Amino acid sequence: MMRTSPIILLVLFVATPALHANPEFHRFIVKNSGRSVDCALCHVNRDGPEGTGPGQVGHLTPAELEKLGRARAALAPGMKPESPILNLFGNHIINSIGKQKFAELRLAPEQLAKTLPKDSDLDHDGIPDAQEYLDGTHPLMKSDGRPWLLFKNNLRTNLLQILLATGATVIGLFGLRHLLNGFAIAVNTDENDEDENKEQHP
Numbered sequence: 182m183m184r185t186s187p188i189i190l191l192v193l194f195v196a197t198p199a200l201h202a203n204p205e206f207h208r209f210i211v212k213n214s215g216r217s218v219d220c221a222l223c224h225v226n227r228d229g230p231e232g233t234g235p236g237q238v239g240h241l242t243p244a245e246l247e248k249l250g251r252a253r254a255a256l257a258p259g260m261k262p263e264s265p266i267l268n269l270f271g272n273h274i275i276n277s278i279g280k281q282k283f284a285e286l287r288l289a290p291e292q293l294a295k296t297l298p299k300d301s302d303l304d305h306d307g308i309p310d311a312q313e314y315l316d317g318t319h320p321l322m323k324s325d326g327r328p329w330l331l332f333k334n335n336l337r338t339n340l341l342q343i344l345l346a347t348g349a350t351v352i353g354l355f356g357l358r359h360l361l362n363g364f365a366i367a368v369n370t371d372e373n374d375e376d377e378n379k380e381q382h383p
């Protein structure tokens with residue numbers, strides 16, 4: 182596999198400064214969902230990629246800068262970018278649609294959900310990543326999602342256990358009732374026998 186020259190990567194890094202700040206997507210998510218969402222939805226650092234903190238450009242090692250350059254050069258889908266300033270969801274977006282398409286969608290951020298794989302659910306909470314993008318919930322946190330959707334998915338996932346537990350409870354109550362009835366009959370029988378004995382042997 183051909184290795185991209187560090188000089189080319191550096192040129193790409195410098196030449197594409199606008200691609201790593203994407204307020205259009207953030208504004209859309211906040212407006213569409215009505216939720217307060219920070220940059221950690223897609224980035225490593227909740228304050229975004231610019232700065233010197235962990236997960237920000239100013240904090241990267243030379244090797245991480247090289248990875249960043251490669252990720253920014255991932256113009257087509259399926260190039261498996263490993264950008265150190267993006268989290269799993271951010272890299273998933275770029276891998277799914279490519280950097281070029283992503284840049285185009287800055288003019289129509291509402292369309293991003295339609296371009297993401299419909300069956301992708303990175304946190305396995307039953308809510309697709311694309312839906313979480315629209316809802317402003319975190320695609321990497323399974324406890325974060327629209328409550329009704331989480332409830333429905335939990336119910337569906339645990340339906341068998343719920344049915345088994347309910348069945349065991351019903352059977353247990355049914356058995357207990359018959360057991361108690363059995364005790365009651367036995368006690369009554371003993372009392373009747375005693376009464377009969379008293380009558381026969383007063």
Ligand SMILES: [Ca+2]
Nearest residue numbers: 302304306308
């Ligand atoms: Ca999810």
